[in-house]
Amino acid sequence: MFHLNDLWPDGLVWLLLASTVLSLFFKPKMWPTLLSLTAATALSFARISPLALSIVVLGLVVAKQSQRLTGMYKAICHGFVIIWAAALVLHLIPGFSNLLVLDKVFSGSNSIPFTMYLNLDKPLIVFGLFLLVPSMLKQATSIARPQLIVLALLFASLPLLAWSTGIVKPEISLPTWTWIFVINNLLFTCVAEEALFRGYIQQRLIERLTPIVGITVTSLLFGLAHFAGGIFFIAIATLAGLLYGLTYYWTGRLAFAVAIHFTFNLLHLLLFTYPMAN
Known part of the structure; x- marks a missing residue:
């Protein structure tokens, strides 16, 4: 059973991190200050080691310097930051103490066990990627009605397709830990994944090849x-990626792709076996 007390006082680190992630979308000039405060708090609670913090800072500095470079040097910086981001996502950098909040819990009687950490390393890639490609948070563009219909049909069909394969089954549930799932999935999972896949990879491929x-x-x-x-x-997941990719491409807003991604994940938790059927 998960209790709010399990988050205190270490949860202050992730509260600050959540504020930092949100600032990217609402007050972009504030995130360096908030991230510095998050890092200092994490260091004081021994949730990050000096070595791990040094590696994080190095990645951010390289990403920032890439904006001033061109040609081969810019490409080298991008390559370094992508390797840095991959290491953070895969938890390969030592010195992070991520907070275990759910340990083999069940969302319902037909679901398999679910374990969840509040990760400190994976969400940090958002800031490095934003420094590499500031345009990933570009302004919104108008979306046509046919495009909205395509997105709606794709969104509605995905749960049915997942059900038809047997990987999930209908199961209505509202676990006591839903609120912490919402915070973690929205701000620390969906934002990081959308920044990497749509904000960086998709945008770079479209610039060099074609949208399709x-x-x-x-x-x-x-x-x-x-x-x-x-x-x-x-x-x-590939079809879901298509949904998120089209959302980002047609609307021009990473926040919309994040919102669709999170909504899909939340409906998965509330209406189906999570993460899979047993």
Whole structure:
């Protein structure tokens, strides 16, 4: 059973991190200050080591310097930051003490056990990627009604397709830990994944190739990133990636892709077995 007391006082680190992530979308000039405060708090609570913090700072500095460079030097900086981001996502950098909040819990009687950490390393990639490609938070563009219909149909069909494969089953539930799931999934998972796949990979591919190739390749990569769930999970994740990719491309707002991604994940938790059927 998860209790609010389990988050105190260490949860202050993730409260500050959540504020920092939100500032990117609402007060972009504030995030360096808030991130510095988050880092200092994490260091004081031993949630990050001096070595890990140094590696984080190095990645951010390289990303920032890339804005002043061109050609081969700029490409090298991008390559370094992407490797840095991958290491953070895969928890390969030592010195992070992520907070375990759910340990083999069940969302319902037909669901498999679910474990969740409040990660400190993975969300940090958002800031490095934003420094690499500030345009990922570009202004919104108008979306046509046919495009909205396509997005709505794709969104509605995904749960049915997942159900038809047997990886999930209908199961209405409202776990006591839903609120912490909402915070973690929205701000620390969906924002990081959308920044990486749509804000960076898709946008860069579209700039160099075509929208069709960029969105398709990014969707496939997003699906493959969910390989642990099996072939059907990969297929559904690929189609979900297509939904998020089209949302970002047609609206021009990363926040909209994040919102659709999070809504899909939340409905998965509330209306179906989570993360999969047993």
